[in-house]
Amino acid sequence: MKKNTAVGMLILGSLELLGTAAYAESDPEDIIKYRQNVMKANGAHMAAAGAILQGKVDYKKDLAYHAKTLQTINSDIPALFPKGSDFGDTKALDGVWAKRADFEKRAKDTRAKADAFVKAAGGDTKAALAKFKELSDSCKACHKDFRKEEK
Numbered sequence: 001m002k003k004n005t006a007v008g009m010l011i012l013g014s015l016e017l018l019g020t021a022a023y024a025e026s027d028p029e030d031i032i033k034y035r036q037n038v039m040k041a042n043g044a045h046m047a048a049a050g051a052i053l054q055g056k057v058d059y060k061k062d063l064a065y066h067a068k069t070l071q072t073i074n075s076d077i078p079a080l081f082p083k084g085s086d087f088g089d090t091k092a093l094d095g096v097w098a099k100r101a102d103f104e105k106r107a108k109d110t111r112a113k114a115d116a117f118v119k120a121a122g123g124d125t126k127a128a129l130a131k132f133k134e135l136s137d138s139c140k141a142c143h144k145d146f147r148k149e150e151k
Contacts, residue, residue, distance in 0.1 A: 067121035
């Protein structure tokens with residue numbers, strides 16, 4: 001059993017290194033564009049879920065889909081901000097890299113809020129709305145400190 005665990009850990013470690021190498025091989029400008037598209041998708045799913053929860057549209061059956069997608073998108077936000085992607089046409093502030101521990105703590109909180117929203121999305125609308133608001137507030141708090149203001 002210990003041998004299988006050691007082999008498994010070696011494989012996982014190798015996969016992590018390959019993932020890091022993939023970021024290193026990507027053009028930083030492509031990473032920035034990818035990040036922007038992912039964050040736009042995040043905003044679009046937040047807006048869609050909000051419209052459902054506020055009763056503006058009658059697509060309640062789609063709420064779980066939006067919640068699950070938000071959970072997936074927010075599962076590892078720091079990975080979207082690797083070293084070397086801190087220039088050019090980006091709204092990310094230098095604090096993302098300079099205050100990395102704080103940024104990662106905020107991202108972890110947002111991930112936890114997205115996880116809680118998924119659990120609530122299949123049940124009572126009032127509970128889902130409360131968890132959605134917590135997720136929204138977590139996103140806004142991170143944007144306040146780590147994203148340039150819209151002009």
